[in-house]
Amino acid sequence: MDSGVTFGRLAEEIAREAGEMLLAKRPARPEVLVTKSSPTDVVTALDQASEELIRARIKAARPDDAILGEEGGSTGGGRVRWIVDPIDGTVNFLYGVPEWAVSIAVEVDGEVIAGVVNVVPRGEIFTAVKGEGAWLAGERLRCNTGVPLDRALIATGFGYESRRRAVQAEVLAHVLPRVRDIRRGGSAASDLCSVAAGRVDGYYERGPQYWDYGAxxxxxxxxxxxVGGLNGKPCNPGLTLCAAPGLFEELHDLLAPLDPERDG
Ligand code: IPD
Known part of the structure; x- marks a missing residue:
């Protein structure tokens, strides 16, 4: 079995190539190809092209591995699985907001051991290997520590299903007066990297998908x-929380009584 470092290098090479293709081919005004759960939940032709490229590169290098992709679903089996979001932040991609990413994680026996998030418009490639740290441009990343909730800058995201949006607004109204401020960047993968880089102190969102938060x-x-869900539960389908220990618990205790896992 290859090491996390070897998987990480391959994931980085593929995420870099997908990013280059997307930058080269993104038209001035990309068109929505289809909508999924709601009019906000969009897919462009380049989401599909990016996933096709990523799948082809994985298959060429590792023909026996399984792949879970946002657009193509689940394929293959075996101990190694690649978790792929070909464009995380598709609405930003559509509008030209420079906050969208190619996200690739590699799981072995159910555990993510390598992750790459290429925030393409910023030219930033975040990487991590389990047990080896998280990196950006040769610098080791450390999240902010010792920040109390009322001084915390918190990133969040809103899942696209319309029936849940009213609940998300209620949760936000409860959180906003209790923190320094809120950011809604539009890419969960990039939000999590922002926690890693200390650009925000924490992140919460209800129900991001595995391809959004794996890497x-x-x-x-x-x-x-x-990184985890409420009461020790997994990140999905409930609430996903991310912050340094201490702030994580404060955020957890703020959100848990709101029952944000109800469907709304
Ligand atoms: C979305 C983004 C967004 C988050 C949504 C995700 P997509 O991913 O990560 O920030 O709030 O929950 O679905 O659809 O652009 O890949």
Whole structure:
């Protein structure tokens, strides 16, 4: 079995190539190809092209591995699985907001051991290998520590399903007066990397998908953050939280009584 470092290098090479293709081919005004759960939940032709490229490169290098991709679903079996978001932040991509990413995680026996988030418009490639730290441009990343909730800058995201949006607004109204401020960047993968880099202090969101947080979750964890759901549950389908220990618990205790896991 290859090491996390070897998987990480391959994931980085593929995420870099997908990013170059997306930058070269993104038209001035990309068009929505289809919508999924709501009019906000969009797919462009380049989401599909990016995933096709990523799948082809994985298959060429590692033909027996399984792949879970946002657009193509689950394929293959075996101990190694690649978790792929070909464009995380598709609405930003659509509008030209420079906050979208190619996210690739590698799981072995159910555990993510390598993760890459290429925030393409910023030319930033965040990487992590389990037990080896999180990195950006040769610098080791460390999340902010010792920040109390009322001084914390918190990133969040809003899942696209319309029936849940009213609940998300209620949760936000409760959180906003209790923290320094809120950021809604539009890419969960990039939000988690921002926690890792200390650009925000924490992150919460209800129900991001595995492809949204697989790589970014490892990057944040390797930078010292806790990543998880409410009451020790997994990140999905409930609430995903991410912050340094201490702030993580404060955020958890603020959000838990709101029952944000109800469907709304
Ligand atoms: C979305 C983004 C967004 C988050 C949504 C995700 P997509 O991913 O990460 O920030 O709030 O929950 O679905 O659809 O652009 O890949």
């Amino acid at each position: 970014g979750g490892l990057i944040a964890a390797e930078a010292g953050a806790r």
